[in-house]
Amino acid sequence: MGFSLLAVAAVSLWALATGPTPIAWTSIAHDILHLGPPRLTGINRFFINDLRAPRVVLGLLAGATLATAGATYQGVFRNPLADPYLLGVAAGAGLGATVALVGVNGWIAPAGAVTWFAFVGALSSVALTWLVGGRSRRSGGATLVLAGVAISSLFTSAQTFVQQSANSSSIARVYIWLLGSLAQASWSTVWRVTPYVVIALVVALASARALDVLAVGDVESRSLGLPVSRVRFIVIVASSLGTAAVVSAVGLIGFVGLIVPHLIRLVVGTSYRRIMPLAITSGAAFLVFADTIARTVISPSELPLGVVTALFGAPVFVILLWTRQGATT
Amino acid sequence: MRVSARNIAVSAGGRDAVRPSSLEAAEGQWISLVGPNGAGKTSLVEALAGVRRVTQGEVLVDGRDVHAMSERERAATVAFVPQHPLFPAGMSVIDYVALGRHARHGLWRGPSPEDHATVGHSLERVGISALANREIDSLSGGERQRAVIARALAQTTTFIVMDEPTNGLDVRHQVDILELVRREVVECGATVIATLHDLTLAGHFADTMMVMNEGRIVTQGTARDVAASTELRDAYGIEIMVVDVAGRDVWVPGRVTSS
Numbered sequence A: 001m002g003f004s005l006l007a008v009a010a011v012s013l014w015a016l017a018t019g020p021t022p023i024a025w026t027s028i029a030h031d032i033l034h035l036g037p038p039r040l041t042g043i044n045r046f047f048i049n050d051l052r053a054p055r056v057v058l059g060l061l062a063g064a065t066l067a068t069a070g071a072t073y074q075g076v077f078r079n080p081l082a083d084p085y086l087l088g089v090a091a092g093a094g095l096g097a098t099v100a101l102v103g104v105n106g107w108i109a110p111a112g113a114v115t116w117f118a119f120v121g122a123l124s125s126v127a128l129t130w131l132v133g134g135r136s137r138r139s140g141g142a143t144l145v146l147a148g149v150a151i152s153s154l155f156t157s158a159q160t161f162v163q164q165s166a167n168s169s170s171i172a173r174v175y176i177w178l179l180g181s182l183a184q185a186s187w188s189t190v191w192r193v194t195p196y197v198v199i200a201l202v203v204a205l206a207s208a209r210a211l212d213v214l215a216v217g218d219v220e221s222r223s224l225g226l227p228v229s230r231v232r233f234i235v236i237v238a239s240s241l242g243t244a245a246v247v248s249a250v251g252l253i254g255f256v257g258l259i260v261p262h263l264i265r266l267v268v269g270t271s272y273r274r275i276m277p278l279a280i281t282s283g284a285a286f287l288v289f290a291d292t293i294a295r296t297v298i299s300p301s302e303l304p305l306g307v308v309t310a311l312f313g314a315p316v317f318v319i320l321l322w323t324r325q326g327a328t329t
Numbered sequence B: 001m002r003v004s005a006r007n008i009a010v011s012a013g014g015r016d017a018v019r020p021s022s023l024e025a026a027e028g029q030w031i032s033l034v035g036p037n038g039a040g041k042t043s044l045v046e047a048l049a050g051v052r053r054v055t056q057g058e059v060l061v062d063g064r065d066v067h068a069m070s071e072r073e074r075a076a077t078v079a080f081v082p083q084h085p086l087f088p089a090g091m092s093v094i095d096y097v098a099l100g101r102h103a104r105h106g107l108w109r110g111p112s113p114e115d116h117a118t119v120g121h122s123l124e125r126v127g128i129s130a131l132a133n134r135e136i137d138s139l140s141g142g143e144r145q146r147a148v149i150a151r152a153l154a155q156t157t158t159f160i161v162m163d164e165p166t167n168g169l170d171v172r173h174q175v176d177i178l179e180l181v182r183r184e185v186v187e188c189g190a191t192v193i194a195t196l197h198d199l200t201l202a203g204h205f206a207d208t209m210m211v212m213n214e215g216r217i218v219t220q221g222t223a224r225d226v227a228a229s230t231e232l233r234d235a236y237g238i239e240i241m242v243v244d245v246a247g248r249d250v251w252v253p254g255r256v257t258s259s
Helices: A002-017 A025-032 A042-076 A089-102 A114-133 A139-164 A168-179 A187-206 A208-214 A218-223 A228-250 A256-268 A272-296 A305-328 B041-048 B071-075 B093-104 B113-126 B141-154 B171-184 B199-205 B223-228 B230-236
Strands: B003-012 B015-025 B030-034 B056-061 B079-081 B159-163 B191-195 B208-213 B216-221 B238-245 B248-256
Touching (some): A002 A025, A002 A042, A002 A272, A042 A208, A042 A228, A042 A256, A089 A168, A089 A228, A208 A272, A218 B071, A256 A305, B015 B041, B030 B041, B041 B159, B079 B141, B093 B113, B113 B141, B113 B171, B199 B223, B208 B223, B208 B230, B216 B230, B223 B238
Parallel strands (some): B030 B191, B079 B159, B159 B191
Antiparallel strands (some): B003 B015, B003 B056, B208 B216
């Protein structure tokens, strides 16, 4: 845990220092910790405070949220393939954003409305998924997962329909949005997502014990004193709020929510009491690391963030999988 | 602890799995529930354990209805050993047994020293202390079933419901598990209701034996009473002979009497 906090700090400092104009990390650390009169002045101060800092903070929040939401979904559905988009958040957000960017019948959403459209779209699709599949008492929320698949396809096809009616310039904007990026980060975005992120993270930490119990199935969990339906509902609501807020602000960043929890599991085992705090720190550090790579490799242009998360995450995961398997067998 | 089920009925998949049935169990009593597949034994014991909804009736444990309790209260009142327990990959035996203490934890507060002591003691009572740090899915069938019993013991209830606790065990381990339960549970004053398929074992351990068929308890009494009953034979549709072998009743299945 200490190590992962250190990693968060180191990655954040590196991200703040890295860019078209390199700035000494020692000066940044000096100013963040208020160790004396500010060392950063003029344009450098502006770069840090108004461009890189909100981007790094948003990256930390988004990474932490996606990784914990992935971990909670994997726990609550007892499904290792669950990710934060399982119940339709991504498809709903995609539809909302596409409607806002492309417009309908000549009507175009006002600038800045994209995130709100995406947010409402994301929550609507999860709500619909819950309405369709939430009442079933089938073990492990299997019906809910299937409902999520159906609603996702429905929203994705609606999104494709809206998209194909667009001209090429708005199609490009939709495409860029779907790939996910932290380039539009600002302090106002940070403040907007923070309350939802806090809810998602607090609930994830509080439900870690419950998720450990849930590993033995719905019936046994109930007999061990866990109000299964209520726990599942609360956890899904909180994770969906956090994911919807993050996705509407940064687009669809894949991989983090699926693989980061598994990476942690390979290192610390299967108990959510150990996984959850590490999902917050590792998810945050991982996404900021990936974003810094994304914006520096072909600077001044940027790689899609989703591409980088997978490009770096997949090999690390495979290596860990091999070495750990070798260690346990 | 006195257990009394009054007119409970359970519906499963649109059919009546348990038709209105009543049963009484006194403190320190072992009830063996037998009957053919599909008779409703699992539905009945799950309803008794409060993990399956009843469509009518109540299950009173010392006068309080388990279906009216919160999950936490219920877990501190009745322990349940399921027919097919799930063994989460990678979970250590001690963590698995500690799940029995979940109902005593707060949202943020972890296990107390008392919880740790109870878990340790439960492991000792079933004789698997040495396996505490092994992964549960790496144990043998008999060892795993001991862990399930230990988890139920860790709930420190005085009423334990078991659905096929000897499921998948060889004959030696079947006897081991049932003797363990008798020694650690019944002799400590707790009440046990267990479904069993092996009639000889069911009869040997039971204070009261009950036969279920088509959602009803069709007969009950001592093992000798049940052994002599026609309801037992009708339920299974097979001849059953009970022979005395060195002072112990052995139930031997005979010819099929109905299809």
